[in-house]
Structures are given as C-alpha cells and as structure tokens.
Amino acid sequence: MGQKIITAKNGYSEFDEWLKKASAKKVLLVCDDSIRFMNDFDSHLHTLEAGNTEFVRFKDFQPNPLYENVMDGVRVFRDRGCDSIMAVGGGSAMDVAKCIKAYAKMQGSGECGEWLDKPIETNSIHFLAMPTTAGTGSEATRYAVIYFEGKKQSVTSDSFIPEAVLMDPSVLKTLPLYQKKATMMDAFSHALESFWSVNSTEESKEYSKKAIKGILRHMKGYLANTEEGNAGMLKAAHIAGKAINITQTTAGHAMCYKITSLFGCAHGHAAALCDRVLFSYMTEHTSECIDKRGEKYLRSVLDEIGMAMGCKDGINGAKKFCRIFDSLELEVPAASDQEFEELKNSVNPDRLKNHPIALDIDTIDALYHEILKGKQK
Numbered sequence: 001m002g003q004k005i006i007t008a009k010n011g012y013s014e015f016d017e018w019l020k021k022a023s024a025k026k027v028l029l030v031c032d033d034s035i036r037f038m039n040d041f042d043s044h045l046h047t048l049e050a051g052n053t054e055f056v057r058f059k060d061f062q063p064n065p066l067y068e069n070v071m072d073g074v075r076v077f078r079d080r081g082c083d084s085i086m087a088v089g090g091g092s093a094m095d096v097a098k099c100i101k102a103y104a105k106m107q108g109s110g111e112c113g114e115w116l117d118k119p120i121e122t123n124s125i126h127f128l129a130m131p132t133t134a135g136t137g138s139e140a141t142r143y144a145v146i147y148f149e150g151k152k153q154s155v156t157s158d159s160f161i162p163e164a165v166l167m168d169p170s171v172l173k174t175l176p177l178y179q180k181k182a183t184m185m186d187a188f189s190h191a192l193e194s195f196w197s198v199n200s201t202e203e204s205k206e207y208s209k210k211a212i213k214g215i216l217r218h219m220k221g222y223l224a225n226t227e228e229g230n231a232g233m234l235k236a237a238h239i240a241g242k243a244i245n246i247t248q249t250t251a252g253h254a255m256c257y258k259i260t261s262l263f264g265c266a267h268g269h270a271a272a273l274c275d276r277v278l279f280s281y282m283t284e285h286t287s288e289c290i291d292k293r294g295e296k297y298l299r300s301v302l303d304e305i306g307m308a309m310g311c312k313d314g315i316n317g318a319k320k321f322c323r324i325f326d327s328l329e330l331e332v333p334a335a336s337d338q339e340f341e342e343l344k345n346s347v348n349p350d351r352l353k354n355h356p357i358a359l360d361i362d363t364i365d366a367l368y369h370e371i372l373k374g375k376q377k
C-alpha cells in the first residue's frame with residue numbers, strides 16, 4: 001500500500017481517524033521545539049489526551065542526532081509501553097523516530113552500537129510523520145542519519161517510510177524567514193540532484209519535474225506566508241523527497257556538509273550554494289559524462305530540467321537557478337586557504353558515484369573556489 005497523506009482539515013479529523021484505525025492508545029511523540037509554536041495542534045493533542053489516547057513526548061535529541069539519543073528513545077518506548085510512533089519536526093526528529101521504530105523490537109539494549117551491526121527487521125509499529133518544514137522530504141524517504149562515536153551512520157530501510165503523513169501548512173507560518181528560504185532550497189536541490197542522478201528512473205524524474213514546478217509556482221506565496229503558498233511548498237518538498245528516495249542525492253549534497261559545519265549555514269543554504277555552481281558546470285562539461293546512458297542522454301536531461309523551470313534549455317535553467325539564489329539574498333561565505341583545503345578533502349567519494357559527471361579532487365577544489373568567496377589576506 002502507498003503512503004497515506006492526511007490533512008489538518010476539520011479540526012484534525014483525518015488524524016483522529018488514523019489513530020482510531022491504528023488502535024493507537026499510547027503514542028511516542030518524537031518532537032523538536034517547533035511543537036511549542038503549533039498552538040492548534042498542541043491543543044488538539046491535549047484534547048485527545050483527555051480521552052483515551054496518551055502522547056509520550058520525547059525531545060531528548062539534538063540536531064545531527066546521536067545513536068545514544070535513539071537508545072534513550074527506545075528505552076522510553078519500551079518502558080512506557082508505547083504502541084505507535086509519531087514524528088513531528090524537521091529532519092532530525094524524523095531520523096530519530098525512524099531509528100526508534102527500527103530498533104524498538106530488536107533484541108538487546110543497543111549498548112556499544114550493537115543495533116548498527118544487525119539487519120533491520122520490519123515490525124508492525126504504526127508510524128506517522130508530520131513535517132514542520134518544507135525542505136527535507138524525510139517523511140518520504142527510507143534514509144536516516146545518526147552519529148555514533150563521532151562518525152556519521154547512514155541507516156537505510158524501507159520500513160523507515162511512515163505509513164501516513166500529516167500535512168498541516170499552518171506549521172510553516174512561524175518559521176523564521178531564513179529557515180523558510182534554506183529549507184525551500186533544500187527541496188529544490190533534492191529535485192535537481194535526483195533529476196540528473198545516474199540512478200534516475202522515469203518515475204523519479206516525474207517526481208522531480210513536479211517538485212520543481214511546484215516550488216516555482218508557490219515560491220512567492222510561500223515566502224509571503226500565504227496559506228496556499230505554504231501548502232504548495234509543503235507538497236512540493238514531499239514530492240522532492242519521493243524523488244531522492246529512489247535516486248539519493250549527488251555531488252551538491254556531498255560537497256555541502258563541510259560548508260555547513262565550517263560556516264554555520266543551514267543545510268539547504270549550503271546545498272544551493274553548491275548546486276548553483278554545479279548546474280552551470282555540468283552544462284559545460286557533458287563530455288565528461290559517466291552516466292551509462294551517455295552524454296546525449298545527459299544533455300537531454302539537463303534540458304528537461306531547464307524546461308521544467310520554464311526555460312528553453314539546461315543552460316538557461318542553470319542561470320535561472322542562480323538568479324533565484326541571488327534573489328533570496330543568501331550569504332556566500334568567504335573561505336581561507338586552509339578552509340578550502342579542508343573542503344576539498346571532506347567529500348565522500350562514494351557520494352560522488354551518483355553524480356553524472358566525473359569530479360576529481362582538483363575539480364572539486366576549483367568548484368569550491370567558485371562556490372565560495374576567498375578571504376581577503
């Protein structure tokens with residue numbers, strides 16, 4: 001069965017119906033701080049708690065969540081006798097909830113990273129997600145990222161995909177403008193990277209196309225905080241998530257993580273910084289294509305992306321993406337020689353395998369110098 005999308009209409013009646021069908025009596029609510037700004041939803045939860053449903057709130061995790069945070073969540077799930085899980089928040093809340101679901105029924109306490117070494121088995125725990133940003137698309141993907149002993153752990157399972165998603169555009173109203181811009185550009189980068197990925201399929205490209213068109217259609221209203229704009233962007237980000245669920249991301253994301261850690265940029269801001277340069281670079285270097293479908297295919301895909309953006313070809317699509325980035329007035333950080341050195345050595349080669357054009361370390365270094373400004377000496 002496909003993922004069910006429910007809305008906040010009629011006082012969250014569809015959510016209530018989902019709880020009833022899932023026979024959810026004690027829900028582990030994995031939530032970040034955004035829930036305190038969601039007055040209508042929080043009030044509805046208190047109404048439900050006055051009845052027959054208990055929500056056990058779990059907030060003990062951080063951005064870039066730790067394996068130990070997941071262990072704590074599993075312990076709460078077991079000790080409190082929870083029967084279902086709901087994730088409310090951005091990517092970190094989703095990642096923690098996914099891993100809690102995966103490990104809740106596994107043997108042992110999880111000490112010393114034991115669950116990371118075991119295959120994930122499907123279980124019957126009901127799982128619903130409620131995204132509070134229009135960006136990560138995590139509610140549509142089989143991926144989660146947590147950290148163990150300082151090292152990033154990418155965990156993958158089809159069982160991570162929530163059976164239902166609650167879409168409530170009102171949750172985007174209180175997002176700071178910078179976060180709205182950054183998360184929107186994360187969704188845009190997902191759609192672009194999935195479209196040109198060597199793993200793309202006809203299905204994933206259709207999702208990418210729909211996401212790009214949705215982002216462009218609703219951008220103005222979303223940034224102006226209209227209900228229609230917020231609803232449209234939430235949907236577009238979800239569709240972009242469905243695209244990367246098939247293909248994974250490419251060089252833009254592989255190159256953006258160190259920018260985030262060095263300069264404190266939001267993830268989507270850093271991804272867009274990279275993709276605005278990579279898109280243009282790709283249109284000029286299709287001869288270096290490593291996609292087995294060939295250079296002619298890659299050129300046609302880049303042109304398809306441009307046309308999805310309302311342009312005649314990929315070259316003009318790349319220019320439009322740069323104009324959009326510039327219009328958002330997102331900062332372009334300045335890097336020192338030492339930081340450029342760190343950046344070029346930070347990229348995971350495995351992540352580059354999804355990218356359709358070969359990138360060696362010297363090319364990556366040159367791209368970083370185009371992506372960022374150099375610090376004045």
